[in-house]
Amino acid sequence: MTKAELLQWLWVIFIIEGDCRASVPFGWLPLKKAWQERRVGFRSVMRAVAKELRLEWARWQKAKEKGEWRDFIAWLAQKGYNVSPNEWAEWEKNARSVLSWLERL
Secondary structure, eight states: OOHHHHHHHHHHHHHHTTGGGSSSGGGOGGGHHHHHTTSSOHHHHHHHHHHHHHHHHHHHHHHHHTTOOSOHHHHHHHTSSOOOGGGHHHHHHHHHHHHHHHHHO
């Protein structure tokens, strides 16, 4: 994953997870309490999400070598970033929409 791709995905996730209105940036629940207690800043949350994205990218690449048919958005929606099966389709739809919007900027 290039830095440009990483930044693109960070923007996609930031926006679809509630942008500035979210209870924690990027909807990153592992740091929600620390964020709300002001023990971590935005960059710490962003760094954690970037680490997770790189990890999921590597997992997706390995899965593709073994025949994985989903693209990275579907992978994130169903296996990686989004943990709720009830939200898979909506998360994927929103991610595709935001990605398309970002590419038109």
